[in-house]
Amino acid sequence: RCTAPQSLANETNTYDYIVTGSGPGGGTIATNLARAGYSVLLLEAGDDESKDIRTQVLSLNNYTNPSVAWHFFVRHSDDEEREKRYNLMVWRLTNGEYWVGRDPTVDGHQNATRLGIFYPRGSTLGGSAIINAAVTLLPSDSDWDYFNKGVGDGIWSGKEMRRIFERIEHNNYLEPNTTGHGFTSWLQTNVADAAVYAAGALRLKPVQAALKLIGWNPDAVVDYITADGNYLSPTRDQTAGLWGTPFHATSNWKRFSPRDYVLETLNVTTANGTQQYPLRLQLNSLATKVLFDECGGNGTKPQAVGVEYLQGKSIYRADARYNPTNKGVLNQAFARKEVIVAGGAFSSPQLLQLSGIGPKALLRKLSIPVISDLPGVGRNLQDNYELPIAGRAQIDIRDPPALNAPPCTNGAPGDPCVDMWREGKGPYAKGGSNSHVFLLKTNHAVEGERDMLMFTSGTRVVRGFKPDTKQNTTADPPTTFSWSTVKIHPQNGAGYIQIKSTDPQDTPDINLNYFAEGAETDLGSILDTIAFVRKAYRNTEAPVGPIEPFTPPCPAADILETGYCKDGEIDRQWAQDQAFGHHPTSTNRVGPDSNPLSVLDTRLRVRGVERLRVVDASAFPRCPGAFPAVATFMLSEKATELVLADAKSL
Ligand SMILES: Cc1cc2nc3c(=O)[nH]c(=O)nc-3n(C[C@H](O)[C@H](O)[C@H](O)COP(=O)(O)OP(=O)(O)OC[C@H]3O[C@@H](n4cnc5c(N)ncnc54)[C@H](O)[C@@H]3O)c2cc1C
Numbered sequence: 001r002c003t004a005p006q007s008l009a010n011e012t013n014t015y016d017y018i019v020t021g022s023g024p025g026g027g028t029i030a031t032n033l034a035r036a037g038y039s040v041l042l043l044e045a046g047d048d049e050s051k052d053i054r055t056q057v058l059s060l061n062n063y064t065n066p067s068v069a070w071h072f073f074v075r076h077s078d079d080e081e082r083e084k085r086y087n088l089m090v091w092r093l094t095n096g097e098y099w100v101g102r103d104p105t106v107d108g109h110q111n112a113t114r115l116g117i118f119y120p121r122g123s124t125l126g127g128s129a130i131i132n133a134a135v136t137l138l139p140s141d142s143d144w145d146y147f148n149k150g151v152g153d154g155i156w157s158g159k160e161m162r163r164i165f166e167r168i169e170h171n172n173y174l175e176p177n178t179t180g181h182g183f184t185s186w187l188q189t190n191v192a193d194a195a196v197y198a199a200g201a202l203r204l205k206p207v208q209a210a211l212k213l214i215g216w217n218p219d220a221v222v223d224y225i226t227a228d229g230n231y232l233s234p235t236r237d238q239t240a241g242l243w244g245t246p247f248h249a250t251s252n253w254k255r256f257s258p259r260d261y262v263l264e265t266l267n268v269t270t271a272n273g274t275q276q277y278p279l280r281l282q283l284n285s286l287a288t289k290v291l292f293d294e295c296g297g298n299g300t301k302p303q304a305v306g307v308e309y310l311q312g313k314s315i316y317r318a319d320a321r322y323n324p325t326n327k328g329v330l331n332q333a334f335a336r337k338e339v340i341v342a343g344g345a346f347s348s349p350q351l352l353q354l355s356g357i358g359p360k361a362l363l364r365k366l367s368i369p370v371i372s373d374l375p376g377v378g379r380n381l382q383d384n385y386e387l388p389i390a391g392r393a394q395i396d397i398r399d400p401p402a403l404n405a406p407p408c409t410n411g412a413p414g415d416p417c418v419d420m421w422r423e424g425k426g427p428y429a430k431g432g433s434n435s436h437v438f439l440l441k442t443n444h445a446v447e448g449e450r451d452m453l454m455f456t457s458g459t460r461v462v463r464g465f466k467p468d469t470k471q472n473t474t475a476d477p478p479t480t481f482s483w484s485t486v487k488i489h490p491q492n493g494a495g496y497i498q499i500k501s502t503d504p505q506d507t508p509d510i511n512l513n514y515f516a517e518g519a520e521t522d523l524g525s526i527l528d529t530i531a532f533v534r535k536a537y538r539n540t541e542a543p544v545g546p547i548e549p550f551t552p553p554c555p556a557a558d559i560l561e562t563g564y565c566k567d568g569e570i571d572r573q574w575a576q577d578q579a580f581g582h583h584p585t586s587t588n589r590v591g592p593d594s595n596p597l598s599v600l601d602t603r604l605r606v607r608g609v610e611r612l613r614v615v616d617a618s619a620f621p622r623c624p625g626a627f628p629a630v631a632t633f634m635l636s637e638k639a640t641e642l643v644l645a646d647a648k649s650l
Contacts, residue, residue: 002295006305009334015041015280017643018307018335019342020287020351023127024629025616026342027258028636029643031265034279036644041333042262042279043309045286045316045343046124050259053411053418055130057428058247058255060411063131064467068124070318071467072346073116074510076580085577088464090115100466107471118465119510119582121344123319125283126259128344132629134247134255136189137437138165138230139625140237140449140488146621147602150592155602156638162232164634172251173228180232186264187633188256191229191244192431194222199399200433203458205544206393206481207242210438210536214240225436237449238441245435245455248629252424253431258633286310288504290339290355290612291332292371302371304612306334310504317507320467327505335611337650338643342616342636345584346497349378349618350508352588352599353499357606366502372608376597380589381495382623383512383581387526389454389533390461390482391547393540398459398478399433433458437626438483440532444524446489452529453486453626461551464580481547483533486626487525491518493622497587512584515576526575531563538563552578583628588618603642611650615639 016038019030030042049068054060063069073090077083084102091099091112104112122128141158148154162180169182173191176183197204207225208218216224221242229243248256268276287309292302312328314321341348352358356371358378363370406426408417420426438454445451460475461482476482494516497508515522530552537547548556552574554565565571588606591598599607604619606612617632624631 004293004295005291005332006293006334008332009306013332014334014336015039016335016337016647017041017340018043018333019340019615020307020309021045021127021342021344021347021616022125022258022262022281023122023342023344023616024129024258024632025127025344025619025636026340027126027129027262028633029340029342029615029640030279031258031261032637032640033643034265034277036640037278038337038647039278040280042281043285043287043307043333044125044281044283046122047283047313048125048259048263049130050125050263053415055124055126056254057411057418057421058134058249058253059428059432061131061133061255063120063465065131066320068122069120069131070123070316071320072119072121072318072507072510074119074512076117076512076514077516078511078513082577086117087578088117088466088580090118090467098467098469099471100469101471117580118467119584120465121318121346123316124259125262125281126257129248129257129629130255130259134249134629135627136230136246136248136630137453137625137627139631142237142447142449143620143622143624143631147590149621150594151602153602155642161634161638164637165630168633168637173246178228180230186261187630188248188250189230189246190249190251190253190431191226191246192433192435194226196431196433196435197222197225199402200458202393202395202397202544203433203456203481206536206540206547207438207456209540209545210533211242212539213532213536214440216241229437240439240441240450242436242438245437247431247435252421252429282311284311284313285331286312286316286328286504287341287343287351288354290341290351290357291334292355292609294371301608301610303610304335304339306332307339308332315505317505337647338611338613340643341612341614344616345381345587345618346508346510348614348616349497349587350499352377352606352614353508354502354504357609359498362498366499368502372606374599374607376589376591376599378497378508378587379597380493380586381497381510381512381584382490382493382586383495383514384490384583384623384626385487385514385522385526385579386462386464386581387485387575387579388457388461388463388482388551389485389530389549390476390480390551391537391549392477393479393481393544393547395543396478397481397544434484440529442525442528442532444521444528446491446521449489451488451525453488454483454529454533457482457484463578465582481537481544485526485529487522488626490623491521493517493586495584512581514579523572523575526579527564527568527571530571530575534559534563583623585617585620585623585628588614589621590619591621603646604639613639613643
């Protein structure tokens, strides 16, 4: 017997489109479609936390906050010994608290459970764009051209996608009419100005030493560091150098996210006071299954006609407030035209697999009826490797205390700096001193493009992500200087996510399988960058330099003139063990018919079924650039064009 679940559809539960997830992927397309006049149901598993000041002021970001972030725990590798060496492994103590480190027994904690490596994802209206660092650096044109590889329809060329960027940007930092940018649309962008670096002159010394190494003028450091990183040029992607980082933020450094776009759209009213755009936002609603009509007969593909979802707060196991007795309330909604899956790179493949779209063997093992056998669903999980390269300067390099500095309290109730921020003043109303990108083209660059991004993180070494704990930690001393590095064009597509059970409240098994593929290239770039930074540290002028590198931990006497470690294995193993990431993409990749791992065609339609698309970071065939958020906004804007063009025939 075939199933035709839409027989339960009625006027109140039926929309033109249903979108699951409100991040840069889902939030953008849901809003665009409603603005185009179509009725849209936007389901979001999280809540609207827009009243929480930490979600508004960019510098108060808190990626561990359970009211906006899901806590996933992943593996970096199949290699158990490597996992054991990861310094920020997370454990659950018998009293329920988290503990971070290699071995909790050193603190006297027996019987702790190893959870895995902390990997936060936004779960709130606006998605991960509410907890991200808001870096808005455009990817390479080649990342877009790669969509067409083996397909050749040219829908996603780099040139075309720049047009899309210009169409969505609301630039707050350049002269209006600067080519390659937009100034009137909704994606707010901003760059820190020179004032941010005025107090940090000491910390610019190592940056100047790095500039010298690439033949740039160290005296012009402030000009470079505030220049537009998203400038339009045919040679941009091949050019090493230093620029200011664009962020998705307003002129007053308020975080801009899809939440603003959605809420603004919901609040537009007609002359008679009714809501203008037919967008319905349903929060605390976890989509658990796509519903299909399979009654079309021979040769007809199953058609997505709606979704099943659970209504309830904190009902997903990655929510730190999850209570297993809360099962949520089961509901259904129906789509006249299409269902658009947009839960992000972890959750979208989970929803497809739960719905019978995925590798046949996995679905059969879990007794899920196969709707479409797509081995690529949940495969090809990619990530930008990150690793700090830190050293000790000869003197304290903290900013000198500012005269009459207001006593900020990090967003705690009554924080005077929040009031100042509301008036466009004070420390929260400006960019941070890490607002720049140093881009390198190493000896292992692929496609002749720059392959490593670095930014300074002041006297703090960013070693990875960890949840809040009650452990005593020692801060890095004020002589510390660190570059955070991010690998562009990672070559590894061996990561995967797959469901462990048919329970939609359960988290999937996630293994990034770091360095399983392309390790020579990826580690090569990382090792070249470590060597580059060590050379710059050595050449840093007094009184700050020379800076003595301590991580990666090659002994000082073994660091060669070239910056490489005499025993290359030390750096190599350190990079393999301690690299981390937080930019998962590509788990429902676009690709040609000839690639068995292609999940989507170039119009982002799921293969083997009708009326179902994926519009989020899982669709990228490869990791876009160093930071995927702006690419996801752009992908969703382009997807809107495709959906609207196809709407006429549905
Ligand atoms: C800590 C952190 C820092 C980052 N910093 C940067 C940065 O500076 N620059 C950058 O470019 N990128 C950054 N990123 C990554 C970037 O934010 C993401 O790549 C981007 O948000 C992906 O967009 P998305 O729409 O695919 O998914 P997401 O933004 O993750 O949104 C998915 C949404 O779907 C919801 N959802 C999931 N499953 C379901 C379901 N079944 N039903 C209903 N709703 C569901 C989730 O609750 C979530 O709100 C960062 C990410 C993190 C976590």
